[in-house]
Structure formats: structure tokens, C-alpha cells
Amino acid sequence: MYQQAKYNEPLLNEIKGEEEKEISVDVPDKLKRKSLNIPNLEEWQVVRHYTRLSQMNYGVDINTYPLGSCTMKYNPKLNEEIAKWFSYLHPYQEESTVQGALQIMYELQEMLKKITDMDGFTLQPAAGAHGEFTGMLLVRAYHEYKGELEKRRNVLLPDSAHGTNPASAAMAGFNVIEIPSNEKGMVDLEALEAATDDTTAAFMITNPNTLGIFEEEILEIAKIMHKNGALLYYDGANLNAIMGITSPGIMGFDIVHLNLHKTFSTPHGGGGPGSGPVGVRGELVDFLPVPIVRHDGEKYYLDYNVKHTIGKVRSFYGNFGVMVKAWAYIKRLGGEGLKNATIRAVLNSNYLKERIKGYYELPHKDLRKHEFVVKPKNARALDVAKRLLDFGVHAPTIYFPLIVHEALMIEPTESENKETLDKFAEIMLQIAKEAEENPEILKEAPHNTAFKRVDEVLAARKPVLTWKDKR
Amino acid sequence: MNEFDDMLKYLRMNSWEELFSDIPKEVWKKGIDIEAMDEISVYRYAKELAAKNKDIFDMPNFLGAGIYTHYIPPAVLEIVGRSEFYTSYTPYQPEISQGMLQVQFEYQSVIAELTGMDVANSSMYDAHTSLGEAARMAYRINKRKEVLVPENLYWEKESVLKNYIAGLGMSVKKYPLNERGMVALDKLQELVNEDTAMVYVENPNFFGVIDEGVDEIKEMLGKAIYTVGVNPLSLAVLKPPADYGADIVIGEGQILGNPISFGGPLLGIFATRKQYVRKMPGRLIGETVDADGRRAFVMTLQTREQHIRRGKATSNICSNEALCAVFSVAFVAYYGANGLKELAKRNMDNARMLMEKLRSAGFNAPIFDAKHFNEFLVELPKNPHEISKELLKHGVHGGLPINAGCYRNVPNSMLLATTEMIREEDMDKLVSALKEVS
Numbered sequence: 001m002y003q004q005a006k007y008n009e010p011l012l013n014e015i016k017g018e019e020e021k022e023i024s025v026d027v028p029d030k031l032k033r034k035s036l037n038i039p040n041l042e043e044w045q046v047v048r049h050y051t052r053l054s055q056m057n058y059g060v061d062i063n064t065y066p067l068g069s070c071t072m073k074y075n076p077k078l079n080e081e082i083a084k085w086f087s088y089l090h091p092y093q094e095e096s097t098v099q100g101a102l103q104i105m106y107e108l109q110e111m112l113k114k115i116t117d118m119d120g121f122t123l124q125p126a127a128g129a130h131g132e133f134t135g136m137l138l139v140r141a142y143h144e145y146k147g148e149l150e151k152r153r154n155v156l157l158p159d160s161a162h163g164t165n166p167a168s169a170a171m172a173g174f175n176v177i178e179i180p181s182n183e184k185g186m187v188d189l190e191a192l193e194a195a196t197d198d199t200t201a202a203f204m205i206t207n208p209n210t211l212g213i214f215e216e217e218i219l220e221i222a223k224i225m226h227k228n229g230a231l232l233y234y235d236g237a238n239l240n241a242i243m244g245i246t247s248p249g250i251m252g253f254d255i256v257h258l259n260l261h262k263t264f265s266t267p268h269g270g271g272g273p274g275s276g277p278v279g280v281r282g283e284l285v286d287f288l289p290v291p292i293v294r295h296d297g298e299k300y301y302l303d304y305n306v307k308h309t310i311g312k313v314r315s316f317y318g319n320f321g322v323m324v325k326a327w328a329y330i331k332r333l334g335g336e337g338l339k340n341a342t343i344r345a346v347l348n349s350n351y352l353k354e355r356i357k358g359y360y361e362l363p364h365k366d367l368r369k370h371e372f373v374v375k376p377k378n379a380r381a382l383d384v385a386k387r388l389l390d391f392g393v394h395a396p397t398i399y400f401p402l403i404v405h406e407a408l409m410i411e412p413t414e415s416e417n418k419e420t421l422d423k424f425a426e427i428m429l430q431i432a433k434e435a436e437e438n439p440e441i442l443k444e445a446p447h448n449t450a451f452k453r454v455d456e457v458l459a460a461r462k463p464v465l466t467w468k469d470k471r
Numbered sequence: 472m473n474e475f476d477d478m479l480k481y482l483r484m485n486s487w488e489e490l491f492s493d494i495p496k497e498v499w500k501k502g503i504d505i506e507a508m509d510e511i512s513v514y515r516y517a518k519e520l521a522a523k524n525k526d527i528f529d530m531p532n533f534l535g536a537g538i539y540t541h542y543i544p545p546a547v548l549e550i551v552g553r554s555e556f557y558t559s560y561t562p563y564q565p566e567i568s569q570g571m572l573q574v575q576f577e578y579q580s581v582i583a584e585l586t587g588m589d590v591a592n593s594s595m596y597d598a599h600t601s602l603g604e605a606a607r608m609a610y611r612i613n614k615r616k617e618v619l620v621p622e623n624l625y626w627e628k629e630s631v632l633k634n635y636i637a638g639l640g641m642s643v644k645k646y647p648l649n650e651r652g653m654v655a656l657d658k659l660q661e662l663v664n665e666d667t668a669m670v671y672v673e674n675p676n677f678f679g680v681i682d683e684g685v686d687e688i689k690e691m692l693g694k695a696i697y698t699v700g701v702n703p704l705s706l707a708v709l710k711p712p713a714d715y716g717a718d719i720v721i722g723e724g725q726i727l728g729n730p731i732s733f734g735g736p737l738l739g740i741f742a743t744r745k746q747y748v749r750k751m752p753g754r755l756i757g758e759t760v761d762a763d764g765r766r767a768f769v770m771t772l773q774t775r776e777q778h779i780r781r782g783k784a785t786s787n788i789c790s791n792e793a794l795c796a797v798f799s800v801a802f803v804a805y806y807g808a809n810g811l812k813e814l815a816k817r818n819m820d821n822a823r824m825l826m827e828k829l830r831s832a833g834f835n836a837p838i839f840d841a842k843h844f845n846e847f848l849v850e851l852p853k854n855p856h857e858i859s860k861e862l863l864k865h866g867v868h869g870g871l872p873i874n875a876g877c878y879r880n881v882p883n884s885m886l887l888a889t890t891e892m893i894r895e896e897d898m899d900k901l902v903s904a905l906k907e908v909s
Contacts, residue, residue: 004567008765009573011573011576011577011580012577012580012581012800012804013580017807018807018809020808020809021809021812023708023809023812023813023816025708025812025815025816025819026819026823026842027681027708027709027819027842028681028683028842030683030686030710031681031683031685031686031709031710032708032709032710033706033707033708033709033710033711034710035808036584036585036707036808036811036812037584037808038581038584038803038804038807038808038811039804039807039808040807040808040809040810041804041807043544043546043805046546046550046801046804046805047546047549047550049804050550050553050574050801050804051550051553052570053569053570053571053573053574054550054553054555054556054570055555055570056569056570056573057555057556057559057567057568057569057570057571058555058559058564058567058568059554059555059556059557059558059559060554060558060559061554061555061558062555062558065560067560067563070560072560075557075558078510078513078514081514082513082514082517082521083732085517085518085521086521086524086526086732086733087526087730087731087732088526088527088528088540088730088731089524089526089731089732089733090527090532090534090538090540090731090733090734090868091538091731091733091734092534092536092871093525093532093534093868094859094860094863094868096860096863097524097525097530097863097868098524098525098733099523099524100519100520100521100522100523100524101520101524101733103520103523104520111505114503114504114505115503115505117500126596126597126600126735126736126737126792127596127788127789127790127791128789128790129777129787129788129789129790130596130600130787130788132787133787137634137637140637140638163776163777163778163779163780163781163784163789164777164778164787164789166777166781166782167777167780167781167782167784167786167787168787169782170638170782170783170784170787171607171635171638171786171787172637172638173637173638173639173640174638176781176782213493214491214493214494216493216494216495218495218498219495219497219498242494243503244500244502244503245491245494245499245500246494246498246499246500247500250498250499250500251498259790261790267554267557267558267794268557268558268559268560268561268790269556269557269559269792269793269794269795269797270556270557270559270560270561270562270571270574270575270793270794270797271560271561271562271571271575271593271594271754271790271791271793271794272594272736272790272791272792272793272794272795273596273735273736273790273791273792273793273794273795274790310634311630311631311633311634312599312627312630312631312634313600313631313634314596314597314599314600314631314735315537315538315597315598315599315627315628315631315734315735315737316538316627316733316734316735316737317733317734317735318734318735319735319736319737320732320733320734320735320736321730321732321733321735321736322735322736324517328513328517330505331505331507331508331513331516332507332508332509332510332513333507334503334505334506334507334508335502335503335504335505335506335507336502336503336507337507338503338505339502339503343487343490344475346490346491347475347478347479347482347487347490348478350482350490351478351481351482354481354482355481367490367492367493385564386564386566389564389566389567394564394567395563395564397563398563400778417474418474418477418478444762446566446567449566449567449569450566450567450569450570451565451566451569451761451763451765451767452566452761452762452763452765453566453761453762454565454566454759454760454761454762454767454768454769455759455760455761455762455767455769456565456759456769456771458759458760459757459758459759459769459771460757460771460772460773460774463748463755463757463771463772464757464758464759465576465579465583465589465590465591465748465755465756465757465758465771466576466579466580466583466584466589466590466591467576467577467580468580468583468584468589469589469758
């Protein structure tokens with residue numbers, strides 16, 4: 001049985017250190033700081049504190065992490081090492097002194113074009129949602145250029161969409177209209193057609209969608225959008241399901257964002273940093289943020305001359321350190337390796353689904369891509385998730401997508417082998433059995449983690465958000 | 472039979488293609504034309520590319536302009552390198568993620584201490600996007616649409632700001648600086664009116680100037696939000712913005728322990744007053760208890776966020792810069808209050824030493840008569856971009872070239888940053904090279 005490390009670790013400010021000292025600095029008196037409440041510790045105290053905290057944290061390096069739509073695949077150590085070699089470069093250095101860094105960005109842009117079949121890329125967005133927002137700014141700029149922005153106020157998206165999609169569209173100033181899914185878990189084409197007209201700016205869609213179901217009518221969807229002068233946006237969070245098999249370009253998408261921290265193996269860092277490059281095709285390349293890295297045959301350079309550029313969405317060039325890792329991953333695998341990763345991810349997902357579907361309900365159709373959504377028969381998704389932790393595996397994404405009640409969204413990724421999948425399946429079956437025979441054990445779970453079930457309601461009712469707050 | 476075929480057989484499939492039978496044949500791709508390399512070849516190739524760059528250890532470098540090269544203690548790298556931290560994701564399951572949750576809570580606390588504010592979120596992407604989010608938050612608070620920014624706001628930051636507020640129909644107007652490079656208070660006063668959503672002030676500002684008027688601004692704002700942009704290291708010695716009335720404090724957290732890494736990942740600081748906490752963007756970690764009554768931490772006030780509120784969320788941010796926050800809190804813990812103060816002082820002393828050396832060599836530095844933190848403008852006699860290129864031949868990389876005309880009252884010049892990584896011999900090298908190429 002699993003047992004996570006368990007410490008009663010104090011907060012940083014509760015660790016006893018040396019007294020604060022006064023220091024004389026040359027700043028105007030009225031702007032001088034009086035004191036600073038941060039402890040003065042020895043290096044070993046700091047290292048022990050954070051090492052203990054790290055031991056109360058679960059990562060991909062420990063075991064399976066099947067968090068749906070997050071693609072928690074293994075993060076190869078080669079990539080971590082290489083990224084370190086580029087740590088001390090300033091983005092405003094003369095181009096002649098950063099040719100290696102620019103080459104990596106250029107090669108990454110070119111490789112992402114090949115993977116997605118798009119015509120141009122910006123690497124500037126710092127995360128997936130930031131890529132979506134950038135995409136929506138491109139939609140804005142495009143329609144504005146065509147003189148249609150005032151009329152095209154609506155962005156459509158399926159009711160199974162990631163929460164970031166409506167949030168990004170709204171941030172860019174669009175109205176959001178949800179399109180219902182049909183009984184197969186796909187976009188209801190009739191509803192989509194009825195909702196699309198000359199007020200439609202774009203349709204945002206993930207394919208396969210968040211149920212792990214491929215939208216088989218994608219070409220028809222593209223036709224409906226383009227017939228109405230609207231753009232088709234691809235949320236690339238789920239690219240791991242189709243890379244090498246098909247591509248957003250072939251499917252008719254105009255704008256796509258990718259998550260380098262998902263499909264391209266860069267670590268998730270406890271919540272970030274990610275990187276969310278955006279690819280476009282056709283005339284949309286003239287609207288991309290600046291700069292774009294180009295090669296003139298001899299040297300690499302930053303091109304700020306993009307005809308209708310939207311300007312900048314972030315400082316400098318984006319999360320370069322993340323780009324280096326993704327670049328190394330793609331170089332290592334090559335096109336064939338990427339395709340094999342996709343095949344294995346989809347095989348793993350379907351295998352796991354098949355192993356547990358008798359014990360958990362599987363709504364909608366059978367064949368899934370990289371992830372699938374089930375619901376427990378006799379328990380809440382929350383309790384199943386907490387119980388899973390007791391076995392030293394991470395829980396799936398829960399209560400998402402919203403269209404499935406008590407959803408458990410499972411994405412094993414290609415990193416797992418049959419043995420770890422079998423183990424995970426057996427744990428899921430045991431929990432299903434416990435839900436019938438001994439439901440209390442689920443409701444009281446987890447038992448083997450550093451902490452017992454955490455009270456989320458209390459945290460929200462009386463927020464204590466820093467150590468300055470007193471409960 | 473290998474395990475791949477074994478699993479296919481379990482699915483009653485004869486080939487892997489059947490896994491993709493739902494994808495219409497007309498959209499199948501021929502494959503991706505990228506060659507694979509073995510691990511050693513990738514390693515060697517990356518080494519070759521790294522060797523084409525000249526970093527701060529190959530050549531002294533005086534660039535700053537928003538992000539700065541500071542010394543990163545190996546203890547910090549060791550902590551961030553714990554794979555329990557960096558291979559985890561957003562702590563959706565708090566019981567098994569207490570480590571990261573506590574670190575993020577400590578980060579929020581450290582930022583609250585430095586800025587003096589009540590609450591800080593657990594990160595935005597960078598200072599630029601923090602500014603954009605601050606303007607959007609100001610609109611949520613007062614429903615006003617004009618943002619006042621200093622005339623020396625760097626163009627990239629202005630561009631990001633404009634993109635963030637375009638969807639709300641908000642606009643940007645610039646207020647002037649006075650002859651000392653500080654906010655022209657009387658002029659600002661004239662521009663503030665009932666349309667003003669937010670006034671943004673940087674301290675130290677883009678020219679490195681410590682602004683002595685920042686404590687006289689809040690009182691002229693009425694309902695407008697006062698947002699202050701900071702260098703967090705400077706707050707070890709400068710008065711926290713909360714003490715002079717800031718409603719929102721933003722800044723570039725990279726400065727605290729993160730490598731500059733060619734411009735990213737960075738770390739957007741975002742702090743505010745408690746009364747506005749439900750209007751703020753980004754993830755928040757709160758204290759609570761577990762079933763045994765032990766103090767624990769959890770993501771909280773999530774009804775502001777996109778995964779719950781969708782189109783009505785305060786921001787679309789999901790993945791943030793959590794690991795950069797780990798760098799920062801470990802860096803702050805390593806130095807402690809005393810170490811941070813010493814470090815800030817050393818940065819200021821370095822700036823002063825370089826100014827003196829430049830003045831002795833006949834240069835006008837700093838251009839503005841003010842106290843500076845770790846960056847300042849030096850006037851140059853000709854095109855600063857040409858000078859920057861010529862400096863390379865002398866084995867030194869200058870600061871950010873600024874052409875005459877880019878900013879009012881600023882001639883051809885260079886913005887020089889002086890962190891603790893700059894040695895006296897580096898300064899001498901720069902000054903003598905500047906003399907030669909000018």
C-alpha cells in the first residue's frame with residue numbers, strides 16, 4: 001500500500017532565524033522601507049524545508065497521473081538538461097550573439113508547421129489559454145480588417161468545451177454561444193448550422209473533444225463556417241490524440257493553438273509555465289504577433305515587419321525555456337516517433353476504457369481517442385478520486401466535461417505500459433467494489449496521503465490567503 | 472505476442488488503424504516529415520547551438536529593461552529541481568499536493584510582505600500581462616474605460632495592455648514625466664477625471680528612476696484605481712506601495728531567482744487589497760484544515776475562475792507560472808530580509824559606481840537627476856544601435872539602445888542595468904569601449 005511522506009512542516013515565517021538588521025541605503029527618506037518580515041535562515045534550513053514539502057507532493061516521476069485533457073506524459077530528462085544551457089541569455093541581445101537560440105525558435109516554428117499543416121506560427125503565448133486569447137485577438141483583427149467586426153460579435157463553441165474557451169472569447173470582447181452536443185457526444189450539426197450566420201466570428205472546437213470523441217463531421221463543420229465567412233478555431237489541448245494521423249490544417253482549421261506542456265512533453269511545473277504557440281493559415285499570417293523568427297539563408301533574425309500585426313500579447317518572445325524542451329522532444333522522436341506516441345496514447349486510452357467499462361458507466365459512443373469519460377455507478381466522482389490517491393496513483397480530472405454528471409475524465413497518455421494500466425484498472429475495479437460493499441472507505445478517503453480530506457468550504461468561507469491573515 | 476498486439480487483441484482489433492476508424496479517410500495525413508535523432512545526437516546538436524550564443528558568462532552584459540540577470544544560488548536550483556514539484560500539475564487534489572500548495576501560499580505571503588498588500592495571486596504570465604489584467608480588473612471595479620500610463624511606458628508593455636483591454640472597449644492615454652523623469656503630478660491631476668479607470672505608475676520606472684512623487688498620487692484619484700508597477704527586489708529597501716495607497720501592485724517576479732532564459736518563462740506579480748479579492752484574476756491558495764484538523768492548503772475562491780465561471784470568469788488564465796513562483800520563494804527564503812536588503816543595496820551601489828565611471832570619462836549619466844535603482848540612461852553622441860554593435864567587438868554587450876525621439880527629453884542613449892552580476896572590471900571594460908566607439 002502507498003504511504004506519502006507526512007510532516008508537520010511549519011510555514012517559512014514560523015522557522016526561527018536571525019534577527020533583522022538595519023541597513024543604510026541611499027533612497028529618499030520618505031520612500032525608505034522600515035522593516036521586512038521575512039525570516040533570516042541558513043541555507044540548510046531552507047533546503048530541508050522545501051525538500052520536506054516536495055516529499056508531500058505528487059508528480060509524474062512518482063507514478064501514473066491520468067488527469068484528463070492535461071496530458072501528463074513523462075518529461076524526458078534530456079530536455080531539462082538542454083534547457084539549462086540557454087538560461088543566461090537576454091532577449092534583447094544583438095542577434096549575432098543569440099543565433100543558437102533563434103535557430104531553436106525557428107526550427108520549432110517550422111516543425112510545428114509540419115505537424116499541424118499551418119502556414120505560420122507565433123511562439124509568444126505563455127500557455128494554452130493565452131494561445132486561445134491570442135487566437136481570438138487574431139479573429140478580431142481579421143474581421144476588423146474585413147470591415148465586419150461590428151457585425152461579427154458571436155463566437156460559438158460546443159457545450160463540452162474547456163472552460164478557457166468561453167473565457168478567452170469573452171476576454172476578446174465576443175459574445176459566447178454554446179452549441180449542444182448530440183447523443184453520440186458530438187456537435188449537433190443542425191444546431192450549429194442554425195446558429196451560424198453573418199454574426200458569427202468563429203467556432204472554437206477541440207477535436208477530439210473533451211469526451212475523447214472524434215468529431216467525425218469536421219469537414220462539414222468547416223464548410224458551414226467558411227460558407228458563412230466565419231473562422232474555425234482548433235483548441236490543441238488534445239493534439240496528442242491525432243498528431244501524425246491527421247492535422248488541424250487538413251481538417252480545415254484556420255487558427256490553432258498547441259500546448260507544448262501537454263503534447264510535447266514539457267513538465268507542468270505544478271501549474272505552469274506552459275507554452276501555447278498559435279498557428280494560422282492563409283492571409284491570417286499577416287496578423288500574427290511580432291516578432292517572428294526568420295532565416296535569410298545565412299542568419300536568423302527577428303522580423304517585426306508583419307503587415308497587419310496585432311502587436312504583442314506578452315513581453316519578449318514567449319516562454320523560451322519551455323520551447324527548448326519541446327524542440328528537443330520533437331527532434332528526438334521525429335515525425336514517426338510522434339505518430340507512434342499518438343497511436344500508443346490512443347491504444348492505452350481505449351485499452352483502459354475497455355478494462356473498466358463494465359464497472360463504470362461509459363456514456364456516448366465506444367471508440368475513444370486519447371482520453372475517455374466514465375461515471376461511477378454507486379459513488380460520487382469526488383470519492384472515487386480521493387480513494388484513488390490511497391493507491392499511489394493520481395486521480396483523473398473530475399466533474400468535467402460538464403455535460404456528464406459525476407464525470408471521471410481519464411487520460412493515461414502513451415507513457416504508461418500495459419502493466420501500469422492493468423494496475424490502474426485493478427484499482428478502479430476494487431474501488432467500484434468498495435463503493436458497493438464498504439462505501440464509508442471512499443467517503444473517508446484519502447487515508448494514505450500526507451493530509452486527510454481537505455475542507456474546501458472553510459477555505460472559501462473565510463479566506464486566509466497569506467500568513468499575514470489570521471484565522 | 473508483444474504487449475502492443477496483445478492490447479489490440481483485447482480490443483478485438485487487428486491493426487492500430489482501427490483505433491482511428493472514426494477519422495474520415497480524406498483527412499488522414501501522410502506522416503510528419505521530421506527526422507528522428509538519437510539521444511546523444513540531440514544532446515550534441517543542442518550543445519552546438521548553445522555554443523553559438525554568448526551569454527553573460529561569455530561576455531559582460533548590461534541589458535535589463537524589465538528583466539534582470541541575478542545570481543541564482545544552487546540551493547534555489549536544487550529546490551526547483553525536485554521533480555515532485557516540477558512534474559506535478561495544478562494541485563487539483565490537495566491531499567496529495569500539499570507541498571506545492573504550501574509553497575504557493577508562502578509565495579503569496581512573501582509577495583504580500585514585499586508589496587505590503589493584503590493578497591497576492593499565485594502568478595500571472597509576466598509583468599506585461601499583469602498590467603493588462605490590472606486594467607481589466609479596474610474596469611470590473613469602477614466600470615470606467617480610460618487607462619492613464621506614463622509617457623515612458625515601454626512600447627511592448629503598451630501593446631500587450633492594449634490587446635488585453637480591446638475587448639472591453641477601453642483606451643490608453645499617456646501622462647507626461649517631469650524634468651527629473653518622475654510623474655508630472657500637476658499634469659497627471661489635469662488628466663484624471665470620471666472616465667479614468669486606472670492610473671499606472673512604475674517605481675522604479677522604465678528609466679530606472681525612483682519616483683519621489685508616488686505618495687502624492689492616491690489622493691488625486693477619486694474612484695480611479697491606483698496601480699503601481701515594481702521591481703520586487705527594490706522593495707527590500709523601498710517603501711511598500713500599499714503604504715502610499717496602491718490598489719493593485721504588479722511587477723516582474725523573474726527578478727527574484729528566475730533565470731532570464733531569453734525572455735521566458737517569467738512571472739507576473741499581482742497583488743491587491745482584500746476588498747477587491749473577488750474581482751482579481753488568477754489562482755489563489757488559501758489556508759484551511761483537513762479532516763484531522765491539521766492546517767492544510769487548498770485552491771480557493773475558484774468561482775472567479777474559468778473552469779467554473781467560463782465566459783464570466785475574471786480571467787481566462789489556467790496554466791500559470793507556478794514553478795517560477797517556487798524559484799522566487801526559494802530565492803527570498805535563501806536570502807532572507809537581511810540578504811535581500813544587502814542585495815538591493817549592492818545593485819544600487821553598482822549603478823552609482825558605473826555612473827561615476829561614465830561621468831569621469833565625460834559621459835552624461837544619468838540623464839535624469841534622480842535616485843536610481845539598478846538601471847539608468849547614459850547619453851551617447853551617436854546612433855546607439857550602431858554603438859551597441861561596435862561594443863561587441865570590444866568584448867562587451869551594452870544596454871538597451873534608445874534612439875533620440877523615442878521619448879520626450881531623451882537624446883540618443885543607452886539603458887544600462889547593473890545587477891550584482893556586474894563586476895567593477897566589467898564596468899571598466901564598458902566605459903573604455905564606449906569611449907572608443909563614441
